[in-house]
Amino acid sequence: MDAGAPRASRFVRASADAPCAIRVSFEFFPPKTAEMEQALWEAIARLAPLSPNFVSVTYGAGGSTRERTHATVERILAETMLTPAAHLTCVAAARAEIDAVIAAYAQAGVRHIVALRGDPPGGAGERYTPHPGGYRNAADLVAGIKRCGEQCGGLEVSVAAYPEKHPDSPSIAADIDMLKAKVDAGARRAITQFFFDNNLYFRYLDRVRARGIDIPIVPGILPVQNFKATRNFAARCGASVPAWLAERFEHLDDDAATRKLIAAAVAAEQVLDLVDRGVRDFHFYTMNRADLVYAICHLLGLRPHQDQISVRDEALGALPLPGGERVGVRGLGR
Numbered sequence: 352m353d354a355g356a357p358r359a360s361r362f363v364r365a366s367a368d369a370p371c372a373i374r375v376s377f378e379f380f381p382p383k384t385a386e387m388e389q390a391l392w393e394a395i396a397r398l399a400p401l402s403p404n405f406v407s408v409t410y411g412a413g414g415s416t417r418e419r420t421h422a423t424v425e426r427i428l429a430e431t432m433l434t435p436a437a438h439l440t441c442v443a444a445a446r447a448e449i450d451a452v453i454a455a456y457a458q459a460g461v462r463h464i465v466a467l468r469g470d471p472p473g474g475a476g477e478r479y480t481p482h483p484g485g486y487r488n489a490a491d492l493v494a495g496i497k498r499c500g501e502q503c504g505g506l507e508v509s510v511a512a513y514p515e516k517h518p519d520s521p522s523i524a525a526d527i528d529m530l531k532a533k534v535d536a537g538a539r540r541a542i543t544q545f546f547f548d549n550n551l552y553f554r555y556l557d558r559v560r561a562r563g564i565d566i567p568i569v570p571g572i573l574p575v576q577n578f579k580a581t582r583n584f585a586a587r588c589g590a591s592v593p594a595w596l597a598e599r600f601e602h603l604d605d606d607a608a609t610r611k612l613i614a615a616a617v618a619a620e621q622v623l624d625l626v627d628r629g630v631r632d633f634h635f636y637t638m639n640r641a642d643l644v645y646a647i648c649h650l651l652g653l654r655p656h657q658d659q660i661s662v663r664d665e666a667l668g669a670l671p672l673p674g675g676e677r678v679g680v681r682g683l684g685r
C-alpha cells in the first residue's frame with residue numbers, strides 16, 4: 352500500500368447515516384449445558400443488532416451434535432430475525448440419514464447449509480474413511496444438498512477453504528481442485544479456515560482465482576480468546592501460528608485483562624489490514640463469546656440496528672448490551 356494513500360479502513364462508514372460497506376457473519380457452536388446455552392444466547396443477543404449477513408451453527412465431530420445443532424438453528428429461526436446457516440458433515444452417516452437431516456432443515460425454514468466432509472471420528476490427523484453408504488466428501492455432499500433443495504425452492508450452500516491447505520491434501524493445487532469440485536457442485540461461498548498472516552490469504556486468493564473459481568472466499572477470523580487453546584487447535588487443523596503472535600501473548604498467563612486487550616489489538620490489526628487490501632466480508636469464529644467480536648465489528652463501522660431489536664422489555668428476557676443498555680432480540684427469553 353502507498354504510505355501516503357488514505358487507508359480504506361478509515362472510511363468504511365463515511366457518516367452515521369451511510370450504510371456500512373462491511374458485511375459480517377458469525378459462527379456459534381451448539382451448547383452442551385444450560386450454562387453454555389445462557390452464554391450462547393447472551394452472545395447472540397449482543398451480536399444480532401449488528402445485522403449479520405447470516406449466523407452459522409456448527410455440527411459436532413462425528414455428527415455428535417445433530418439434535419443440538421438443529422435445536423439451536425430452530426431457536427434462532429423462531430426467536431430472532433437472523434438468517435441461520437446450519438453446518439452439516441458427511442461423517443458416520445448414510446446418505447438417507449443425511450438427506451433426512453437436510454429435509455428437516457428445509458421443513459423448518461432453513462435455506463442455507465455449510466457443507467463439510469468433517470473429521471474422522473478419532474479426530475483430525477486420523478485417516479478419513481467415508482461411510483460405505485454415505486457422501487464421500489464435501490463436493491459430493493454439496494451436490495446432495497442441491498438435489499434435496501429442489502423440493503423447497505433451493506438451498507444456498509457454503510463450503511470450507513484452506514489458505515494453508517487442508518492437512519489431508521497432498522498439495523495446495525490438489526486442495527484448490529477440491530474447492531473447484533465443491534463450486535462445480537453448487538457451492539456459492541467459501542469460508543476460510545482461520546489464519547493470522549494475511550499474506551497467506553491473498554496468495555491463496557490469487558491461486559483460487561487463477562483456477563477459475565469466482566465465488567466469494569470469505570476470510571474466517573478467529574479472535575484469540577485463549578492463546579494456548581488456539582495454538583493447540585491450529586496445530587490440529589494445519590493453520591500456522593506465527594512467532595510474532597506467540598510473542599504478543601508472552602508472560603501474560605496470569606494477566607487476563609491485558610491478554611484481552613492484546614487479543615483485541617491483534618484482531619483489529621488483522622481485519623483493518625484486510626479492509627485496506629479490499630476485503631469487505633468477514634466470518635467470525637465467535638466461540639460463543641461476543642465481546643471481542645462486537646468490538647472488532649464496531650471498528651469495522653458496524654452499529655446496532657433498531658430493526659433487529661424489537662423487544663425493549665426487561666421482563667421479556669432483555670439482556671445487557673455494550674454500554675449498559677438493555678435490549679432484547681425479538682422474543683428472546685420468552
Ligand SMILES: Cc1cc2nc3c(=O)[nH]c(=O)nc-3n(C[C@H](O)[C@H](O)[C@H](O)COP(=O)(O)OP(=O)(O)OC[C@H]3O[C@@H](n4cnc5c(N)ncnc54)[C@H](O)[C@@H]3O)c2cc1C
Nearest residue numbers: 409410438467468469488489511517519520526529542544
Ligand atoms: C469454515 C469451516 C467450518 C467448519 N465447520 C465444521 C463443523 O461444523 N463440523 C465439523 O465437524 N467440522 C467442521 N470444519 C472442519 C472440517 O470438517 C474439516 O476440516 C474436515 O477435515 C474437512 O472438511 P471439508 O469440508 O473441508 O472437506 P473436503 O473439502 O471434502 O476436503 C478437504 C481437503 O482435504 C483433502 N482430502 C479430502 N479427502 C481426501 C482424501 N481421501 N485423500 C486426500 N486428500 C483428501 C482435499 O484435497 C480437500 O482439499 C469446518 C472447517 C471450516 C474451515
